[in-house]
Amino acid sequence: MNDIFISYSRHDKEIVLPFVKSIEQKFGAVCWIDLEGIESGSQFEDVIIDAIDACKVVLFMLSDNSLVSKWTKREVLYAEKKGKRIVPIVIDGKGLRKWFEFHFCNIDYVDFKSQEQQEKLFKNLATWLGVKMKVANSCFQQNLQVQPASQSHKKMEISDDGKEIKIHLVADLYLTLMWNNREKYYVGELPVKKILIRMRVLALTAIGKNKIEGKLIDLMKEFKPDWGTYYTKITLIKAFYAIIMALNVNYGINLKKKFSVDSDFMVKLVLD
Numbered sequence: 001m002n003d004i005f006i007s008y009s010r011h012d013k014e015i016v017l018p019f020v021k022s023i024e025q026k027f028g029a030v031c032w033i034d035l036e037g038i039e040s041g042s043q044f045e046d047v048i049i050d051a052i053d054a055c056k057v058v059l060f061m062l063s064d065n066s067l068v069s070k071w072t073k074r075e076v077l078y079a080e081k082k083g084k085r086i087v088p089i090v091i092d093g094k095g096l097r098k099w100f101e102f103h104f105c106n107i108d109y110v111d112f113k114s115q116e117q118q119e120k121l122f123k124n125l126a127t128w129l130g131v132k133m134k135v136a137n138s139c140f141q142q143n144l145q146v147q148p149a150s151q152s153h154k155k156m157e158i159s160d161d162g163k164e165i166k167i168h169l170v171a172d173l174y175l176t177l178m179w180n181n182r183e184k185y186y187v188g189e190l191p192v193k194k195i196l197i198r199m200r201v202l203a204l205t206a207i208g209k210n211k212i213e214g215k216l217i218d219l220m221k222e223f224k225p226d227w228g229t230y231y232t233k234i235t236l237i238k239a240f241y242a243i244i245m246a247l248n249v250n251y252g253i254n255l256k257k258k259f260s261v262d263s264d265f266m267v268k269l270v271l272d
Contacts, residue, residue, distance in 0.1 A: 002032035003129050005055040005084075007075040009065035010034075014181055015091050016061050018162040019112075021271050026122060027131050052078055057085045057128055062109070063092040067099055077103065085128060087121065113160050156251060165269065167247065171198045175247070177269050186269035187258060192240045240265050 008016045020031050032051040058079040066072045088109040110117045157166040165177040177186035260266040
């Protein structure tokens with residue numbers, strides 16, 4: 001049984017799919033979403049009807065794209081007829097639109113770009129679904145602040161459309177991760193050499209804690225900013241894995257090495 005039915009246009013999938021992932025992680029809920037384009041054939045109407053009948057909540061991802069789709073309109077109108085709880089989520093900042101106001105009058109909507117409204121939606125979903133939110137890092141909350149005792153400040157920034165994540169490393173350095181729609185994870189290059197140079201010059205130890213922090217300090221001492229020697233490459237590789245471990249511990253994320261012919265220090269952020 002699916003808990004939430006997602007009504008959306010596939011033209012908006014780069015925004016919608018990361019959001020759906022965050023909901024499933026946060027609540028352990030099952031979202032029904034058409035990923036394969038079954039709506040294109042009338043023979044699959046029963047699949048959509050059954051999914052709406054079985055759900056507790058319908059999230060209508062409202063945009064210009066979804067309102068020109070006859071299928072999304074049919075889905076939300078059928079859901080209303082069946083007495084389902086419908087929540088319009090405006091993902092393009094343009095408000096409800098006349099069509100939606102005509103059919104749903106005084107219904108409240110969620111502004112996707114408002115962190116405050118997203119948090120209110122999550123609390124409401126927990127109530128409607130009868131579940132508790134999981135205490136875990138959500139990779140789709142903007143300006144996520146985490147401050148364990150070992151660090152005075154650190155920050156994760158997520159773009160409004162969910163396509164880019166910036167994770168603070170040390171001083172003015174950030175790890176930038178971009179959403180890879182084909183692989184369904186975020187990808188970026190960890191600036192290992194720059195991190196060690198910054199730590200050496202500024203005597204900072206803002207990444208890692210406990211044994212991990214000590215490992216980075218040791219690597220910083222032996223590091224020489226000269227790429228030419230095998231010894232230095234080994235040092236950088238050791239630092240690379242230590243930094244990944246530190247970020248995973250501190251941010252509660254699942255960062256992994258991504259094998260690439262272009263760089264030895266590519267990483268991917270896996271959401272599952």
